[in-house]
Amino acid sequence: MSKLAILGGTPILERHPEYMNWPRGDEATREALLRTLRSGVWGTLGKENERFANKYAAYCQTKHCLPVLNGTVSLELIFRALGIGWGDEVIVSPYTFSASVHSIVLAGAAPVFADTDPETFTLSPASVEERVTPRTRAILGVHLGGRPFDVDAISAIAEKHGLILIEDAAHAHGSEWRSHCCGSLGRAGSFSFQASKNLSCGEGGAITTNDTALYQRLWSMHHNGRDFEGQGYDHPLLGTDARLAEWQCAVLAAQMERLDGDIERRMRSAELLDRELAKLPFISVCRKDERITRNSLHLYPFRYHAERLGGLPREIFLKALNAEHVCRADSGYSEPIYRMKMLYTEDYSRMTGRTFADPAGDLPGNELLASSQGCWLQHTSLLGSDEDTLRVVEAFARVGEQAEELRRAFGQEG
């Protein structure tokens, strides 16, 4: 058995393969940037914006798409445009990036955390239902890593209690639930095109919706509160400047050409990983769900069971795995968002009129993922051939086989 790289052996690959470099420029993207340069329209709301908005709306099966600055401001705008704010509660997944929560608070509403199902890394429907109060206005579900949350169950809860369902689809470009695209499954969907995302222009975001009145209000609000399609100095609404420049829209339209091919590749790799990693006793792969007809796999989440490798800590396991240069893995949202300082500040109280109480005791699923089991592979790890993916499996197996040596080397015995 070859010695692990982290223990002084030779890594499976000398360096990470080329296909893992991200984001990825190409000739079409270069052309798009040059076209914008020469057009003389660099700001916003030009032809590139219109082209991308139409193309992305069609891709997401929605009537409208509004390109905006990023996937944080998109969520803030959605809450504000829906009139969700002071005195309201929004039920949200705790297994997410801070933006999902910041946006609720910046709108003046209070985030209420429902639990995470450790087998899917997404919202537990039963826990969502338990959190509904007379103050609940909306549910913000996160399609974690591109895996849609249980849309049937969460939509039914929203309907039953008269709540608005909003999708944080920052990871879910092209994912589908029962052949319906993420971003079209609730009242509005929010996307991020930040540098690490599967569809990227460096920094950018978009809102998708089928609600024309909401779209028009969002359009106004992202354009300093001007009248819908207005350009002058009349500002009937309170808004901000969240317009996305022509450069980014041009890049996004060009990058979209590769999206479906990449998704197919990642889904094939995920299938292989699901099958092979499930054979390793110290790994659990996510639960299969036939209702998920497409998964962008921005992340490939899995659970690590340290106790099945003699207590080898997660961080050491991941460090050893990464040192083999065949994938990039990390421990995900290991610092739970509800313990972050931002929720215990004076600002939080001033904005929401409340103080925040740590809900960890009610979130055993999320605690398990955050504290010990949750891990993911970044999406670029799934962009190679079957042979490349089998090298990833080999790296997992190697680390498992040498767990004892690792424990000794890192002083983790006993």
Ligand SMILES: Cc1ncc(COP(=O)(O)O)c(C=O)c1O
């Ligand atoms: C789940 C989730 N929501 C929202 C965002 C915010 O997107 P952005 O970085 O474009 O502001 C991110 C960014 O990583 C995210 O992961």
